[in-house]
Amino acid sequence: MRLVKQGRIVEDRFVRWLDDAPVPEGVAVIVPHTRLLAEPELARRDAPTGVIWPNDRKVAELAPYVDRLALIALVFPVFKDGRAFSQARILREQFGFAGELRATGQVLRDQFVFMLRAGFDAFEVTKDADAAAFAETTRRYSIFYQPTGDGRRTAASARLGRVPAAAQAGRQRALQET
């Protein structure tokens, strides 16, 4: 498993704190959802705090925490289970979550573009070769039919903004003449 952020393999600055031991000061941690719900004050620590949120629980429960959490990790137990795609879009587009949104579980290169479009910006990639191929894989598509919160321009909006070829040529000439 490799962590990919901004297109590159990076070290994980977060520590998974999965048992009941006291959470250490000054360390970026990721805790299970049960721990966060039991100890909501964890979201107000000074050090960055993240949570692993299961894919069968409404992300609306996270609404009180989205401004404080540094990271939310969503889960793909197997890659055919696509629930976390909806969770990601709801967190980004409806609750305005601005922290790190991390894909965990079975994460293959074949999902990268979909994940980026849904709002993920960090990826715990299952296979090393897929992690290494991240940048190349995500360049594969340049056309998108659906508007999502990632801001990529859709084909529909590009079509409406399209300047007819003749007009464009005319403008080129005008520019050259000035």
Added chain:
Amino acid sequence: MYVYDEFDWALLEQRVAEFRDQVRRRLAGELTEDEFKLLRLLNGVYLQLHAYMLRIGIPYGTLSSEQMRALAHVARNYDRGYGHFTTRQNIQFHWIKLEELPDAMGYLAQHRLHGIQTSGNSIRNVTTDQWAGVTPEEIEDPRIWAELIRQHTTLHPEFSFLPRKFKIAITAAAHDRAAVKIHDVSLRLYRNDAGEAGFEVGVGGGLGRIPYLAQTIKPFLPKRDLLSYIEAILRVYNQYGRRDNIHKARIKILVHQIGVEKFAEEVEAEWQTIRTGPLALEPSVIAEIATRFRYPDYEALDDNPDALTSARLTDRAFATWFNACVNRHKQKGYAIVTLSLKPEGGTPGDATAEQMDAIADLADRYSFGEIRVGHEQNLVLPHVRQRDLVELWRALDAIGVALPNINLVSDIIACPGLDYCSLANARSIPVAQELTRRFRDLDVARNLGRLHINISGCINACGHHHVGHIGILGVEKNGEEFYQVTIGGRADEKAELGTLIGPAVPYGDVANVVEDIAAAYLELRDRPEELFIDTVKRLGVEPFRERVYATRQAG
């Protein structure tokens, strides 16, 4: 016909390149078969009993002659010389080699054809009326909306890994030829009392093990809200649809488990958060898509030219074909012509490469280069000048697609069944073939009138047996093929599920049972104009059950 622009082309090329790489990774062992399975399914590639099967979508059933030739090319060069048109406006090739798949796909992509989302747990090919854009019955061309949905659902980042497959169908005519009620989402475009056009939205239709018809959750949806509302349905389904049991994963099960009112509320709540967002369809976006549908440059002609009238009066064979296969066109002087892919002893929906090429040529000559595919597994030439009908009929007859059996007992819908499919329990094709022989006499068939037989080789119901006037379902009992028979189903605007008439019968007895049902109908109908389906509605199943099991063991 929809014309691709540079965006549509680029996306398709990018997808083909991605799949080529996925096949390479599979052959190199970088992908396990389990991982690859999901990826190939999203590109229409199944592993069947003998080989890989490639399913190509024909969006809203519209094909150009050039595309038909491309399908013929693939049939000839990558398959065994034929293709199989399915009940969902797709074509399947059953004998493709994995190594050759990327090349076959690349070739098809050059002709705007692909298998994206024709299988897998994804949003499938959006289907509609094969007479869209040409029937006088419709309020507007539903393909514009189908195309908007096609684009929105192609490689959707949120909904490519749904609990199960997801099918959308749309009709804009009073008579539903798209069987919308058996789809996960059914859309009926109509005009409300205020004269405004919008959609009646149904949800939760589907056949298979537990059949349901779609239930209306939005009686009138304004056009601008079409995509946001579908998005809301999908978001509810993606999160809450069952994933623990493949047989309970369709949206119909979710709808029935939480109740249709509760489901509608969930959708409504989700919809309210997104309906005014970027998915709201501005008139400019709709207009842009509409401008890329090209319509033929029709000539100004009159209906019923002399040549047609005299041929109908003097040539009995032509008149028979005309009555069965020719329908009214919205443009005066033109006609809609249905080509039967149901020859005696043939496989329903199969066409050879030679037939495909010949049909492409005839489409160029007589139908502005356009062909349609309907869910009944027949083809259509949608814009034929009435004065050309006699000539066209002769040409169609010469290639074996002018059998005048449209909507008759031998116009059978059938899945591939155990001859090809790894899911099947029993054969479908030989049952259909035997029935076409039993009912080869067209006078007998015409006397029976409209009668749809649907055959599925397993409970997955690809042959839509639940909605056949007579439905035949193959099951397996102690290693032998048996068949359950239902009657009274229908897939049109009065959609209903059929009722089982009694215990399953062995393979060798199916055609006899159908003959008994037909004979019972002839005795029971109260006048010759009463259709089979109406007789069943009036009398129920009982008299048919008695007739069939009087001479057979009832249990």
